[in-house]
Amino acid sequence: MTIAGSDSGGGAGIQADMRTFALLGLHACVAVTAVTVQNTLGVTGIAPIPPETVAAQMRSVVPDIGVGAVKTGMLASAPIIEAIADTCDELDIGGGRGVALVVDPVCASMHGDPLLADDALDTLVRRMIPLADVVTPNLDEVRLITGIDVVDAATQRDAARAVRDLGARWALVKGGHLRSSELSPDLLFDGDQFISLDLPRVDTPHDHGAGDTLAAALCGALAHGYEVPDAVDFAKAWVTKGLQSAYPLGAGHGPVNPLWRLG
Template sequence: MTGARVELLPVAPEGTTPVGVMTVAGSDSGGGAGIQADLRTFALLGLHGCVAVTAVTVQNSLGVSGFQEIEPDTVAAQIRCVADDIGIGAVKTGMLASAPIIDAVAAQCRASGIGRDAAVPLVVDPVCASMHGNQLLADSALDTLRDNLFPLATVVSPNLDEVRLITGIDVVDAATQRDAAKALHDLGPSWALVKGGHLRSSDESPDLLYDGSEFVELTHERIDTPHDHGAGDTLAAAITCALAHGYTVPDAVAFAKAWVTRGLAAAYPLGAGHGPVNPLWRVGDCG
């Protein structure tokens, strides 16, 4: 897979304005996930990245040891000022930290024309479980996520631990993956994506998309690496970039899956724990 070709997105000619996208997420002081992973993906795919910071985390390769939330009004103001001036082709959310921040983001998305029935697509990566499966959002915030943000989403992209927290379904095989996709779609997004990277019963990495009537199966080889920090952020960021270029959701997810698989193949160790997915292969290898 290391040398596999990934079809890339169009890049704006020099001196012209690239397509703009936004991440609404937390900062990762270790640089492996969060807004750092999002901006890295945006830049390497040729898009202009904007940011609404929701929280500042204290973390390294071993995990998160603390975080400070940003005031909800400030989070919303970041979205508003960018949308009003620069414009946004698509938006993704990551770590939203609390129910008040989720409420503020949902309200501002509606006001700024962001979401499934608006001009600007919204990718919701519902960061509510750590890579070790620990719950990161209070139950009240999970309710707010389901009730206020999921109905605005063009696509939601939880990992399997997040699927279990959100729907109560423990995905262990293809049948339960379909059940989970249906349960997620019932919460209101246009498309539900149930990622299979953590489905260790499969020799491959099977992702499943569902729009209420059609299942789309997307499978890539499973990359054997312990260095997968930021994989979910990178996938959602790449989906966001493709949607901003007018891709359909299935095509955007297929593109993003190929991108993150290539990044996993190039992942590197960092510190004493988990290293990050590595889209930096793009710097010296255009395909």
């Protein structure tokens, strides 16, 4: 299941998640948190879904269909986050319980357009990160969450420790925005061991939906029974191939392309 916003341009959000789930041989269930008005140039409007409706989508699907793993993306507002966290508790999602939860702490679009209300960041940190089996911030998000500006391997480790200290079982600090290397260095931490995942950086302007796609692939791998380190390794390889086959679309940034799987 993906709990996230809808992207009218089809490049990110639930659209990106559903493509990845389908190509991993999984049926995608959704709880829509917001409808965005966006294209390849940016976000020009957001219509949040009522919190009770977001929770009702979860309560409708999980007991009937069942879910193997859940991911969150754009959560829009503090009341929506509170409703999702309460419903996760009710349905035994995340928190080390039966259904794994991947929290992608989406705060802004790749263009810098805000996707989280100003007063919602504290709620995201306080309610969702402690439920996360894996939390997947990029460098901008980790700076907002922890106050740490990641500029090298040492500060990336500091950030991973800080995120893990907020209650997540595993912290994945993504290094794709760290432009000082020819590699894209991601760092996974469970409180005891650091696992580095370095792959060559893909030189493309068409990277819309990369974070969503990685988190969805991670969620899908967990649903297939992968352990967290193997699931993260799989997701990293998946999004890299998606970036390698990304395509131009519109006048701005084209999307990551999980359709590489179809050849």
